[in-house]
Amino acid sequence: MNIEPKIEPGSPPWPIPTNPNNFENKLIEDLIGILHGTYQFENFDIVEGVLVSKKDEFEGSVKKNLGTIKELWRENGKLADEKRRVEELLES
Numbered sequence: 001m002n003i004e005p006k007i008e009p010g011s012p013p014w015p016i017p018t019n020p021n022n023f024e025n026k027l028i029e030d031l032i033g034i035l036h037g038t039y040q041f042e043n044f045d046i047v048e049g050v051l052v053s054k055k056d057e058f059e060g061s062v063k064k065n066l067g068t069i070k071e072l073w074r075e076n077g078k079l080a081d082e083k084r085r086v087e088e089l090l091e092s
Contacts, residue, residue: 023050 031047
């Protein structure tokens with residue numbers, strides 16, 4: 001007798017791989033899908049760790065990019081000032 005797993009409402013109709021080696025390469029949405037589609041509670045800690053890691057990586061990237069943006073704004077201000085000085089010299 002072959003027992004079919006019960007599919008919960010809102011669960012994807014396809015089998016979800018739960019191999020921990022694949023978790024790191026998944027999108028956050030896919031990881032959430034794994035949580036919804038599995039009753040393997042040992043995966044919760046693994047998925048949580050991956051999500052926290054991705055969040056930390058994202059926050060680090062945002063901070064780095066904000067620093068770059070601030071630096072570019074400062075450089076833009078310096079260039080605007082220099083442009084004004086050159087225009088004033090050309091007018092005089």
